[in-house]
Amino acid sequence: MRYVIIGNSTAAVGGVEGIRKVDPNGSITLIASEPHHTYSRPLISYLLLGRTDENRMKYRPDSFYEENHVDAHLGVTVTKIDPEQKYVETSSGEQFPYDRLLIGTGSRPFVPPMEGLSTVQNRFSFMTLDDARALDQVLMPESRVLIVGAGLIGLKCAEGILHRVKTVQVIDLAPRILPSILDETGSAMVQEYLEKKGVSILTGTTVERFDGHHATLTNGTACDFDVLVVAVGVRANTELAKEAGAQVGRGIQVDGEGRTSLPDVFAAGDCTETMDLASGTTHVMAILPNAYLQGEAAGQAMAGRDAPFDNAIPMNAMGFFELHMITAGSYDGQELVWKEKDSYKKLVLRDGKLVGYILIGDVARAGIYTSLIRQQTPLDEVDFDKLKDHPQLLAFGPKTRAEKLGGVPR
Amino acid sequence: MKRVYVNEKWCLGCHLCEYNCAFANSGRSNMAMALKGVTIHPRIQVEEDPVRDIHFAVNCRHCEDALCVKSCIAGALSKKDGVVVIDRDKCVGCHTCVLVCPYGAIMPDESGLVMQKCELCTKNGRDIPACVDGCPNEAIVFEERG
Numbered sequence: 001m002r003y004v005i006i007g008n009s010t011a012a013v014g015g016v017e018g019i020r021k022v023d024p025n026g027s028i029t030l031i032a033s034e035p036h037h038t039y040s041r042p043l044i045s046y047l048l049l050g051r052t053d054e055n056r057m058k059y060r061p062d063s064f065y066e067e068n069h070v071d072a073h074l075g076v077t078v079t080k081i082d083p084e085q086k087y088v089e090t091s092s093g094e095q096f097p098y099d100r101l102l103i104g105t106g107s108r109p110f111v112p113p114m115e116g117l118s119t120v121q122n123r124f125s126f127m128t129l130d131d132a133r134a135l136d137q138v139l140m141p142e143s144r145v146l147i148v149g150a151g152l153i154g155l156k157c158a159e160g161i162l163h164r165v166k167t168v169q170v171i172d173l174a175p176r177i178l179p180s181i182l183d184e185t186g187s188a189m190v191q192e193y194l195e196k197k198g199v200s201i202l203t204g205t206t207v208e209r210f211d212g213h214h215a216t217l218t219n220g221t222a223c224d225f226d227v228l229v230v231a232v233g234v235r236a237n238t239e240l241a242k243e244a245g246a247q248v249g250r251g252i253q254v255d256g257e258g259r260t261s262l263p264d265v266f267a268a269g270d271c272t273e274t275m276d277l278a279s280g281t282t283h284v285m286a287i288l289p290n291a292y293l294q295g296e297a298a299g300q301a302m303a304g305r306d307a308p309f310d311n312a313i314p315m316n317a318m319g320f321f322e323l324h325m326i327t328a329g330s331y332d333g334q335e336l337v338w339k340e341k342d343s344y345k346k347l348v349l350r351d352g353k354l355v356g357y358i359l360i361g362d363v364a365r366a367g368i369y370t371s372l373i374r375q376q377t378p379l380d381e382v383d384f385d386k387l388k389d390h391p392q393l394l395a396f397g398p399k400t401r402a403e404k405l406g407g408v409p410r
Numbered sequence: 411m412k413r414v415y416v417n418e419k420w421c422l423g424c425h426l427c428e429y430n431c432a433f434a435n436s437g438r439s440n441m442a443m444a445l446k447g448v449t450i451h452p453r454i455q456v457e458e459d460p461v462r463d464i465h466f467a468v469n470c471r472h473c474e475d476a477l478c479v480k481s482c483i484a485g486a487l488s489k490k491d492g493v494v495v496i497d498r499d500k501c502v503g504c505h506t507c508v509l510v511c512p513y514g515a516i517m518p519d520e521s522g523l524v525m526q527k528c529e530l531c532t533k534n535g536r537d538i539p540a541c542v543d544g545c546p547n548e549a550i551v552f553e554e555r556g
């Protein structure tokens with residue numbers, strides 16, 4: 001069996017490990033545009049923060065390709081998939097035939113058209129190791145940094161660089177920060193915390209026009225800066241799949257085993273759209289653990305074993321300046337809210353089940369909540385009063401605890 | 411492989427497992443010196459309901475299909491001879507493992523910057539996990555079960 005994988009990040013690594021669970025012998029060829037050994041993209045903010053380095057941020061050990069018998073072609077871009085003849089072609093015209101193909105092309109920064117953007121000399125995205133290296137080169141103690149986008153990427157960037165520049169100004173058109181991850185109360189709490197740490201944040205406005213080091217904002221004010229980071233959002237890299245004829249929405253459409261609409265072509269990770277168990281809708285989730293689990297499921301399916309990943313939910317663990325927050329699922333339902341000075345908790349219930357939660361400050365053992373969402377556990381089977389207090393296994397009955405902890409077979 | 415299993419009905423809720431865990435991973439040779447006057451950060455934690463007189467200890471289950479290993483954004487968690495181990499040099503303390511662990515068995519260490527978890531005392535030179543070794547009532551055992 002000849003496996004070809006396009007990509008070299010989380011989904012691709014999940015794919016390799018999934019294939020090797022089932023098929024130790026088939027040939028795996030991995031082709032990726034980035035020239036680097038597989039590394040963790042979300043760690044680039046920690047790299048600038050000084051909490052990791054390029055060696056430690058490798059996603060798998062140096063021996064990964066060799067140990068998994070992967071023929072890795074790094075720094076090589078696939079430009080075409082031929083689903084009829086079953087080969088992929090690279091920019092240099094080289095062709096790689098496949099029996100099963102995995103597309104793990106990820107996503108790329110979305111830069112909206114902004115007037116005068118080309119007049120800005122120091123402008124960056126913040127997604128890849130090369131982005132981080134480039135930004136690292138220009139940051140000076142006297143730098144004034146403007147970050148457009150108060151989502152996870154923009155704010156992690158702010159955290160990563162604040163200690164080494166003069167000012168960090170974050171702006172976002174949305175009325176609040178992290179709008180797709182937190183609710184209004186959570187956003188306000190985290191914004192206040194970030195401002196206390198020294199990050200300036202302006203919401204409800206964006207750049208009307210750039211002129212060199214000067215940005216005129218839509219709210220009538222202006223901002224002078226030395227370095228610009230655009231972190232407005234990301235778009236799934238679906239072009240290869242689309243041109244090959246696969247069904248594509250905002251992401252490549254796949255089933256629980258990562259199958260696309262094309263025979264023997266699979267896709268996983270940020271380039272796909274998947275069913276969200278918590279909301280019942282299909283969308284691009286771009287969540288690292290999901291990318292791995294999808295890649296692993298696809299890899300196993302490619303090698304002939306069905307082990308679907310069918311309980312994907314949006315979920316995030318984030319920290320800014322040691323304030324941690326964990327969120328998961330959908331916020332559409334009956335809300336239970338606890339708010340204290342330094343912590344916030346919201347549980348969301350629907351149809352007798354936990355479907356979502358937000359924890360800020362005290363995030364201990366949050367995975368017990370996540371598991372209730374993913375397993376769709378009816379809350380009348382657990383002691384929900386205990387769970388409201390904090391996540392704990394005491395909420396389960398003695399029989400379930402014996403299974404979970406006592407090694408008693410289910 | 412051998413794992414730590416809980417016999418809930420024998421647990422007294424004495425919390426000795428927590429102290430033995432903290433001591434075993436303290437790098438100190440004297441228990442009093444290691445633990446006196448400090449807030450301990452054990453990798454095993456006792457849950458208890460005093461009203462119903464229920465107590466039991468929770469530590470990493472070393473899952474076959476460990477979600478934490480698959481979810482770790484840094485590649486810091488991996489399986490070694492069946493034991494879920496953490497490379498603390500690689501960990502950045504993002505808490506994604508806390509987000510996914512269904513047992514609530516992984517947590518930040520005393521620095522708050524890096525996560526810690528039960529590694530069955532494989533890194534501190536013991537044959538039997540300290541929590542099991544010091545349990546006065548066999549409420550946690552270290553056994554090979556199917």
